Amino acid sequence: QQQVRQSSQSLTVWEGETAILNCSYENSAFDYFPWYQQFPGEGPALLIAIRSVSDKKEDGRFTIFFNKREKNLSLHIKDSQPGDSATYFCAAKFYGSSGNKLIFGIGTLLSVKP
Amino acid sequence: EAAVTQSPRNKVAVTGGKVTLSCNQTNNHNNMYWYRQDTGHGLRLIHYSYGAGSTEKGDIPDGYKASRPSQENFSLILELATPSQTSVYFCASGGQGQDTQYFGPGTRLLVL
Numbered sequence: 001q002q003q004v005r006q007s008s009q010s011l012t013v014w015e016g017e018t019a020i021l022n023c024s025y026e027n028s029a030f031d032y033f034p035w036y037q038q039f040p041g042e043g044p045a046l047l048i049a050i051r052s053v054s055d056k057k058e059d060g061r062f063t064i065f066f067n068k069r070e071k072n073l074s075l076h077i078k079d080s081q082p083g084d085s086a087t088y089f090c091a092a093k094f095y096g097s098s099g100n101k102l103i104f105g106i107g108t109l110l111s112v113k114p
Numbered sequence: 115e116a117a118v119t120q121s122p123r124n125k126v127a128v129t130g131g132k133v134t135l136s137c138n139q140t141n142n143h144n145n146m147y148w149y150r151q152d153t154g155h156g157l158r159l160i161h162y163s164y165g166a167g168s169t170e171k172g173d174i175p176d177g178y179k180a181s182r183p184s185q186e187n188f189s190l191i192l193e194l195a196t197p198s199q200t201s202v203y204f205c206a207s208g209g210q211g212q213d214t215q216y217f218g219p220g221t222r223l224l225v226l
Contacts, residue, residue, distance in 0.1 A: 009154075032213055034213065034214070041219070041220075042219055043118070043204050043206070043217030043218050043220055044157070044217050045217065046214050046215070049213065049214075089156060093213060101147075101159055101162065101172070102159075102215060104149075104156045104157040106154060106155060106156035107157075
């Protein structure tokens with residue numbers, strides 16, 4: 001059962017456009033949602049994160065919009081650059097009896113064309 | 115900046131052989147994790163640990179064992195490797211009570 005869904009496995013935009021990556025989740029108990037960025041040959045690294053008490057989190061060109069009622073969120077990358085080409089993972093924190101862990105989506109491969 | 119290293123970076127193994135993947139972190143994090151990454155599946159949690167001597171099963175533990183002999187080291191062991199375990203494996207660490215996980219560079223494993 002996939003608890004965190006990313007609707008697109010790949011997305012291509014032109015340099016300067018806003019890239020929008022979508023994510024949805026099933027468990028209403030999730031309350032922390034990080035986005036990880038992964039370049040080829042490297043491990044993922046935290047890009048930006050939001051808690052469910054907020055509906056927006058901004059960090060430079062990166063913004064998360066969060067809709068708790070609809071159980072979805074999106075990552076907006078403004079003024080996309082070729083250097084933003086990477087795989088982006090949406091994740092959610094799961095609080096279980098044996099500990100807390102992150103549940104990852106399958107990732108969206110973003111290509112920014114110059 | 116968190117520092118997580120993995121060895122080896124690349125490994126070719128034969129079916130039925132034993133494989134050990136190693137992870138080391140120098141940030142004194144209590145929590146460590148092993149994931150595998152496959153196209154169409156994203157990152158899936160295999161085993162994790164809350165400290166030296168502890169290991170917990172993740173979402174896909176079958177066919178894998180883990181060992182945490184010290185705060186710094188966390189190993190993933192494939193006792194009888196199978197071709198279905200061909201994948202890229204990532205180790206990560208995180209501080210107790212902290213949400214961020216810091217990932218290593220990955221180990222690419224090919225089981226023939």
